[in-house]
Amino acid sequence: MNPWILQSGFPIITLSRDYQSSAIQVSQEVFLFEPEAKDRLAQSPYGYEWITPITFTYNGGPTFIEPNMFWLNETQGRFPLPEASTDNWVLANINRTGYFRTNYDDNNWRLLQYQLNTDHEQISASSRAALIGDAFSLASTGKVNISLAMNLTKYLFKERKLVPWMVAQEYLGYISQMLRYTSAYGNLKKYIFNQVSLLYDEVGWNDTGIEVDRQLRSLILKLACNFGHKGCQNKASEQFKAYYKTGKPVPPNFRLFVYAYGTSSGGPERDFAWEQYRNGNSTSENLLWLEALSATTEPWLLSRYLERALDPEWVRQTDTIEVFKHLGQGNPVGGYLAWNVFRSNWDMLKKRYAGGLFLMNDLIEAVTIWFNTPFLLQELETFSANIASDLTGQAGLSSLYQASDNTKANIRWMDMNYHEIKRWLETNVD
Incomplete structure (x- = not known):
């Protein structure tokens, strides 16, 4: 355990397949967002190597509950895998139980992408989430192309599990933040809109089911509203008007985006939201109202929002x-x-x-x-x-x-x- 405890960081484990000899070459290196930072690393008695148990399986191989395991005890290792044919994918770090990022040779990445596109449920939900997270993290270091990572999201319109969507939302959210003042942002909005539109029709607006299903519904509705689904935005506004006029409660999982779209245009509804923030007794609910008020894209409303944010009579x-967090992180114009x-x-x-x-x-x-x-x-x-x-x-x-x-x-x-x-x-x- 000492290498994991007494040196900083964690490794990238790379599996490179030798398709002629049916063997897997395994190597490790420290994960760094900046490759040049390697020269600034503090000296380690373990040389930034980790003794790592690597679980793995392949298409048609052991289950995701009882996968195979290979121990990597040094910088590189190798093991035979004749059972996996050249057109079968190999997948490591099953269900993301190991604390490392996983990379593959280009062909194996393509095989994994093909599996997601044709029958994603052959790979466990946790491993699907790990694939997306690994690809985008590796793209941020230049280890893989960003197109490879984006290709792994093309199947998401078929994804019905929460965890892969949570991971995808995190990385697509960062990309959205990076692109929002560029000419590419419009196409990103369309892409995310297209991925969530079918699911939007499926999940509906009834806040029912087990907790993970309710969280998935909330996530899909929020993405649909945020990336331009008019039906979602109109429904959110309708729910807010019902709450504003009659007091009909909004389900807790829907409140943020319902409040946001109900108040984004100004008018008495926005004045009502300010009253709820200023006079509410619940800190969490007050902060929800404050975040919802940040969602408008009207510059004059944002200017007034910031003016009031600096006035202790309006905002604590x-x-x-x-x-400032909501405008810096979430608002496309703020x-x-x-x-x-x-x-x-x-x-x-x-x-x-x-x-x-x-x-x-x-x-x-x-x-x-x-x-x-x-x-x-x-x-x-x-x-x-x-x-x-x-x-x-x-x-x-x-x-x-x-x-x-x-x-x-x-x-x-x-x-x-x-x-x-x-x-x-x-x-x-x-």
Whole structure:
């Protein structure tokens, strides 16, 4: 266990098949988002190798409950697998029980993709989720092409299990954040819309069934509404109007997107939402109303939202940071507005939050998390240099440096992946 406890990080396990000799070559290396960071790693007595049990199976092979196992005790290993023919996929880290990322040779990735597209249930739901997570994580490091990762999502319109959708939502959410100010964003919206439309018709609006089914329904409805499904948006608005006019309760799993679309256009419904936030007795419900109010794409409503967020008569000071989080992470048009308001009101925000251990850190992260261009990096570093002395001995200074590193990581992601994913979307969206 010492290599897992006494050195940082975790490995990428790569399975490369020798299709002529029916053998599997297995290798490991430390997982790094920045390949050049390898030179900055602290020395380890274990050389960033891990003793790793690797569970595996293949098409027509052992079950996902009782898979085969191979122990990798050094950098590389090899084992025969004559049972797996050249047109059968091999899958490792069954049900994601091992703490590592898994990579394969290109042909095996294609075989796995083909299996997902033809009969995804031949692979367990947990392993389907792991495949999606591994592919997108590896794409962020340049180990695989982003098109490979996107290809693994093409079957999702047939996916009826929660966990693969949760993983896909996480990574597609990051891609959405990276693309939202680019010309590729429209096609991404169409792609996600197409993936969820069939499921939207299936799951319906009755909040019934076991908990995982209810969570899946909520996830699909939220994605459908967020990515332009007019039927979903209209139904959400109808449910909000019924609640607003008659008090008919909205199911808890639906509240966020129902509140969001019911208040996004302004008017008395939005005033009602503000009243619910200001006068509510439940902290969690109050924060739900505040998040829902962030969902509008009307610039004037967002400007008023931010003005009120800075006024303690309207928004509690600890909740102001939540406002910046919602605009920076989730609103497709609010990021620049939040960044400008943050800089314009720096003196006031510094007085409020720089003395706290976490609040200023959270605020800086919220405002900058979506930065992904050299221009934004220059703006951030110029601003940081101008206000660094304000934070000497207070919270937030390290977060400015972390924000710069995060922006550089996002720029690297864009440099590696933007043009390829743009081409992929143009090819795969009608």
